[in-house]
Amino acid sequence: MPSAKEKNDVRQGTLALMVLKTLEALGPLHGYGIARRIEQISEDLLSVNQGTLYPVLLKLEQEGSVASAWGVSENNRKARFYRLTRAGRRQLDAETESWDTTAAIMGRFLAVKAEDFS
Amino acid sequence: MKALRRALRRLASLATKRRDEQRMRIEMEEHMALQMGENLRAGVSPVEARRRAAWQFGPIEAIQESYRDQRGLPWMETLARDVSQALRRLRLAPAFALATIVTLALGIGATTSIFTLVHAVLLQSLPVANPAALYRLGRTTPANFMNAYNQHREISLVSYDGYQYFRSHTPGFAELAAFEVGGHRLGVRRAGAEALAQTYPGEFVSGNYFTMFGINPLAGRMLSARDEDVSAPAVAVMSDRLWRQQYGADPAVIGGVFNLNGKPVTVVGITPPGFFGDSLRNNPPDFFLPLTTAPTIEGDNDLTHPETAWLSMIGRIQPGARPAAIEAAMRVELRQWLQAHWGVMGARARANLARQTLFLEPGGAGISRMRDQYQQWLEILMTVSGLVLLIVCANVANLMLVRSLERRRQISLSRALGARTSRVVGQALTECMLLALLGGGAGLGLAFAGTRLILGLAFPPSAGPVPISAAPSLPVLFFALGVSLLTGIGFGIAPAWMATRVDPIEALRGGGRGLVSAGSAPRKAMVVLQAALCLALLSESGLLSAALHRLETQDLGFEQNGRTIASIDPTLAGYGREQLSPLYARIRTSIAGIPGVVAVGMAAYAPFSANNRDSSVWVEGRKPPGPDEDVQAWVDRVTGGYFEALGNRIVRGRGIGDESASSRHIAVVNQAFVRKFLPHEDPIGKHFGRADLGPDVYEIVGVAQDARYLTFGLDQPPQPFYFLPESQRETPEKDAGSHFLQDIVIATRPGVVLAPEAVARALAAVNPNLPLTSARPMSRQVAAEFTQQRLIARLTSLFGILSLILACTGMYGITAYNAGCRTGEIGVRMALGAGRGEAMRLILQGAFWLTALGLVLGLPLMLAAGRLLGNQLYGVSPFSAPVALAAVAALGLSTLVASLVPALRASRISPAQALRAE
Structure with missing residues (x-):
């Protein structure tokens, strides 16, 4: 059990960043909208169960990075809409930067060939 | 910050659980609906669209579970669920719950109420500033004046001359104060008032007494070093208690003149409430007077006699000073002071001079003869109530074991359905803790009432007010809580352990057979333990009662009847x-x-x-x-x-x-x-x-x-x-x-x-x-002398009886249970021609062996209890054979009677009925 949970945490972290970025780009959205958007952007590269988005949204809301309110969906039914808060924006900036740094380091590291060490 | 915020939200969600649950459902349903619409638009059949939407969403149950875990505090919810389940189970078994709670309340109440006394008399510090920095002279606390030059074992009292010498030569003390030992009664009349003189306790203290304790006045001022000048006008400080009760908190009392023993004295201030002087005792002083007023008010010259040791010393040490170093310095000072008085001391004092020494002791608790006097008694009572609590634990554990036997089916069923061991154990423990806390709550109420009762018995109101409150203080509350939790663990471990041993297959087999032997060994152990502890308690209370009887019936050498003692001053x-x-x-x-x-x-x-x-x-x-x-x-x-x-x-x-x-x-x-x-x-x-x-x-x-x-x-x-x-x-x-x-x-x-x-x-x-100070029959004066002994004897007897009742119910319980389980066997035996006597013997035999084992194990405990009482027995031997025999007989007979009832019931079984029940 614990190992599965750790894996989940890592994915959640990534997923959280995607959610924040989506909300920043598109403004208030309901859960389905966020899920679709993430799927569209990642295409087939990422296969995530859409449902796992909801625990992530809940966590972000509890942390104060997003806020939510009831609204009306495209087919005229009650839906919960999420928007980025100021704290969420700050978190997004911080995490984007840290993600860029990590990605850059990893990219450089993985590009290393054997002769570079000699 | 983020984590804190999240924790708070999670905590809050415990309250909004239903609404949150609804929100989650609506959100997810809407999600599915939107996805399904999308799929339909892609041109698949409605059934296929729904199937795909579900597939895309993922395992909904698991996601919801993880959502819920995310939302609240799962362990808290589990706990709340366990507690509410335990409460429901207890409501279903009210007799069991009541029996357990009452038993626990008795044990916890007894222990807590004794602890309240222990805390008040033995553990509490004086209500003064930073009591840890106070040190006093003397390991013992003499009640009488002594010779300043020559005291047995240690110098514990000093004369005024000696006090002044120590005060001016001991820099290790920031402030060194002195006060007379014992205190005085004063004849008090407010100047100009018509009323007759009243007697109130008073005490002569050094001028720096209040400064040393760090006590600030409630009104007016406290004494100061200047008041100790021989030429200073006579002043006094009055207690808050007297000021309120006698003078209705009249502000004119401050600055007013009072005639103390006929001498005019100005009251300059009132002590703060709760301050009762330097010692915990009956009748704390109502007047504090400078030492130097003693010759005028008392009409003697103890003050100027360097030989009369009538003062106790207590001081506040300098921050960072080492008490051991101060003690060593004071020993040198003592030698010097004694040498300086070589010319005026008697031959015996001169001969003993080299042997005189002194000790400094922590003085934060004051100088309490009450403490010395009560310490051993309170320790005995604490031990006794602890034993009662152990018996209570054993008894409740027994009840719990029966219960867990009855719940075996249920537990094995839930285990078969996949309940984790930790959950099963958790449920069993929750129930025990709940019972322990309920019992503890009830016990606290009992303790409050009990402490008042004990205080009333121990310190009769006629002897004057005692600065001890029966109200449960914070430490007492914590003590009760701690005892309850320990008790809960004590009696909860066995049932919890039993729960883990339940085989899930059992539920499927649906048997009730074969369970008896599994559960009866620990239960028998509990009964034996109870019997052993009970024997020790009974013999202890028997010894104390015998000692009291001996005290009360001794030849005092004078007549008690038809005699009145009146006191005057x-x-x-x-x-x-x-x-x-x-x-x-x-x-x-x-x-x-x-x-x-x-x-x-x-x-x-x-x-x-x-x-x-x-x-x-x-x-x-x-x-x-x-x-x-x-x-x-x-x-x-x-x-x-x-x-x-x-x-x-x-x-x-x-x-x-x-x-x-x-x-x-x-x-x-x-x-x-x-x-x-x-x-x-x-x-x-x-x-x-x-x-x-x-x-x-x-x-x-x-x-x-x-x-x-x-x-x-x-x-x-x-x-x-x-x-x-x-x-x-x-x-x-x-x-x-x-x-x-x-x-x-x-x-x-x-x-x-x-x-x-x-x-x-x-x-x-x-x-x-x-004024007549008091008048009472001689018999009462004598009886008052044995109050303490009577209190202890009665309390231990009470505890003894309590433990006897508990031991009997324990024995009754196990015998009845065993008899119930053997109904079938007895029926078969009787069908084969066994008589009723034989059936009874069968049941009684088991009870007899348990009792016998308990008695044998109890004997060493009994001897240890006797040793604990030691010199408190006034000549009754701690190994008194009659008392031991009486205790053994009382326990043996009671448990026999307790097991007789189920045995009789077993013998009345009709074989046909028993076999049909099979």
Whole structure:
């Protein structure tokens, strides 16, 4: 059990960043909208169960990075809409930067060939 | 910050659980609907669209579970669920719940109420600033004045001269204060008021007393070092208690003049509420006076006598100072001070000088004789109540075991359905903890009532107010909580462990058979443990009761019936020494005039008046007593007719009459005096004196039967006493104060009850300014002496009975259960021709062996309990065979009776019925 949970945490972290970025780009959205958007952007590269988005949204809301309110969906039914808060924006900036740094380091590291060490 | 915010939100969501759940459902349903619409638009059938949407969403149950975990605090929800389940289970078994809670309440209540006393008397510090920095002189706390130059084992009291020396030579103390030992009664009259003088306790203290304690006034000011100047005007500080109760918190009291023993004294301030002086005791002082006012108010010169040690010392050490270093410095100072007084000290003091030493002890708890006095008793009570609590644990554990046996089916079913071990154990423990806490709550209520009761018994209100509150304080609450939780763990572990051993297959087999043996071993162990502990408790309470009985029925050497002891304080009315003999004669005549009074005598100290004076004895014709020789005897001063009034028989010679002041000085001695100083001699006509007066001062004219006077040493034979007529004075005069007689012994005709008002009127006829301090029957004065012993004996007996009842219910429980399980077996046996007697024997046999095992295991416990009581038994041997036999018999018979009921029931089974039940 614990190992599965750790894996989940890592994915959640990534997923959280995607959610924040989506909300920043598109403004208030309901859960389905966020899920679709993430799927569209990642295409087939990422296969995530859409449902796992909801625990992530809940966590972000509890942390104060997003806020939510009831609204009306495209087919005229009650839906919960999420928007980025100021704290969420700050978190997004911080995490984007840290993600860029990590990605850059990893990219450089993985590009290393054997002769570079000699 | 983020984590905190999240935790708070999660906590809050516990309250909004239903709404959150609904929100989650709506959100997810809408998500599916949107996805399904999208799929439909892509051109698949509705069924396929729904299937795909579900597939895209993922495993909904698992996601919802993780959502819920995310939302709230899962462990808290589990706990809440366990608690509510446990509550429901308890509601379904009200008899079990009630029995358990009451049993627990009794055990926890008893322990907590004893702990309240222990905390108040033994553990609590004085209500002063930073009590940890206080250090006091002396390991022991003497009650009487002593010789400043020569004290046994350690110097624990000092004279005023000695105090001043230590104060000015010990820089390790930031402030070193002194106060008189014992305290005084003061005759108090507000100047200008009409009312008669009242007596209140007062204490002489050094000027820096309040500064040292860090006590600020409630009103006015406290004493200061300037007030200790001999030339300073006489001032006093009044207690908050007296100010409120007697003077209605009248602000005019501050700055007002009061006549204390007839001397005008200005009250300058009121102590804060809760401050009760330097010692925890009955009757804390209501007036604090500077030491230097003692000569005026008391009319003696203890202050200027460097030899009279009448002061205790307590001081606040400098921050960072080492007490051991201060102690060493003070030992040197003591040596120097003693050397400086070499010229004026007696031979014995000179001989012992090199041996004198002193000790500094932590003084944060004050100087409490009460503590010394009660410590051992409280420890005994704490042990006893702890034993009761253990028995309670065993009993409740037993109940829980039965319960867990009954719940086996349910547990094995839930395990078969996949419940985790931790959940099953958690549920069992939750139930135990819940019971323990409920029992603890009820026990706290019991403890509150119990403590009031015990306080009332231990410190009768007639003896004056005691600064101990029965109200549960924070430490007591924590103690009760801790005890409850420990108890819960104590009796919950066994059932929890049993729950883990349940085999899931059992539920499927659906059997009830084969379970009995599994559960009965721990239950039997519990019953045996209970019996063993109970035996120890019973024998302990038996020993204490026997000791009390012995104390109460001993020959005291005087009459208790038809005797009244009245107390006065002649100093309070301002009498001088020369006026005393005529005063006593008038008092005796006046009281003798009360109808029904047959004899009146007065003494400095009547039996059990808690005050005594001792002296050395030098028999004529012998060498002066050496420094190490034990020549101590107690001395009392009496008027004519005293022995007759007291009913103390004169066994040889004559008693004391109205002796002429100028004739040969006489003395009456008791039998113990003769045994100690004049064995194998005819005491009549012999002369003796004191080490400081010479060998030929008194001529023995009579021998009185040994009588109990002292309030200590009750387990020893009476000590040597000699009695002197109040009318004769030694030259040079020593102990002038001993001529102030305080106790009037009044003998009445049988059947006559002497009202204190009658005595007060008779005294008022002599002098209206002479207050009657107290008047009570001798039997009550004697009984009051044994209050403590009676309290302990009664409490332990109560605990003993309680444990006996618990042991019986335990035995009843297990026998009844076993009998129930063996119904089938008994039915078969009876069908095969066994009689009812045989069936009973079958059941009783088991009970008998359990009891026997308990008794055998209890014997060493019993011996240990006896050893614990040790010297508190007043001559009853801690290994008293009758008490042990009585305890064994009581326990054996009770458990037999307890097991008889189920045995009888088993024997009445009809074989046909039993077999049908099969």
